[in-house]
Amino acid sequence: MKITNTELNVVRFASEDVIATSGLVGSVWTFYIPASQYTGGSYSGNYVEFNGTVYPYGSGPYEITDIYGAKGGVDEDRDFLMSGGTYIPELGITLPSTVADNLAKSVYDAYSYGDGRYYTNGASYYEMYRQ
Amino acid sequence: MKLRYELTIMDMGGEFAAVPVGEDAAKFHGMLKMNAVTADILGQLKEETTPEKVHAYLKEKYPESTDDEIGHTLVGLLNQLVREGLLIP
Numbered sequence: 001m002k003i004t005n006t007e008l009n010v011v012r013f014a015s016e017d018v019i020a021t022s023g024l025v026g027s028v029w030t031f032y033i034p035a036s037q038y039t040g041g042s043y044s045g046n047y048v049e050f051n052g053t054v055y056p057y058g059s060g061p062y063e064i065t066d067i068y069g070a071k072g073g074v075d076e077d078r079d080f081l082m083s084g085g086t087y088i089p090e091l092g093i094t095l096p097s098t099v100a101d102n103l104a105k106s107v108y109d110a111y112s113y114g115d116g117r118y119y120t121n122g123a124s125y126y127e128m129y130r131q
Numbered sequence: 132m133k134l135r136y137e138l139t140i141m142d143m144g145g146e147f148a149a150v151p152v153g154e155d156a157a158k159f160h161g162m163l164k165m166n167a168v169t170a171d172i173l174g175q176l177k178e179e180t181t182p183e184k185v186h187a188y189l190k191e192k193y194p195e196s197t198d199d200e201i202g203h204t205l206v207g208l209l210n211q212l213v214r215e216g217l218l219i220p
Contacts (some may be wrong), residue, residue: 007166011161083169
């Protein structure tokens with residue numbers, strides 16, 4: 001028997017209210033985004049880690065800019081926009097649009113929990129630490 | 132790696148669904164719909180494990196699949212689970 005493609009649909013119910021957003025924009029956060037790769041018959045855990053500041057961006061909700069302290073092949077001269085995939089060539093992985101787009105909501109939700117830590121309901125997984 | 136939430140996985144007649152139980156029901160407001168392969172893999176992620184161990188399990192269950200087929204299928208699901216906040220890497 002051969003393995004078939006996996007199918008997974010995550011259904012989220014109504015999210016909780018955001019408590020507060022003051023201090024979110026203009027604050028510096030550390031972002032840690034893990035990912036796995038399978039190449040050459042073995043698994044490896046890769047990650048993207050960087051520090052950045054959250055700012056409003058155009059018609060979208062947020063962007064992460066003024067990036068520094070990057071690890072895992074992140075280009076410190078490149079801002080992370082809230083739409084479109086971002087390819088990390090050194091790792092051979094792409095942060096897909098859903099990741100980038102949901103990051104804004106993660107930033108919004110994470111701050112509402114007061115301790116500056118990571119994502120919560122209805123968003124993708126990022127660890128965020130307030131500087 | 133391990134599932135972030137304790138889930139009950141149910142066979143709905145060919146399709147599968149998973150819901151959080153206990154205290155995790157208050158943390159994850161939602162449910163998962165999946166096929167049999169995904170349900171099988173999620174079952175392997177309920178306890179702390181590694182990609183290699185899950186790969187070995189799948190290799191035994193799907194002997195006609197190559198290592199590459201299993202590896203790419205598994206890592207695709209693992210990354211989706213991480214992006215959805217459902218897996219602690």
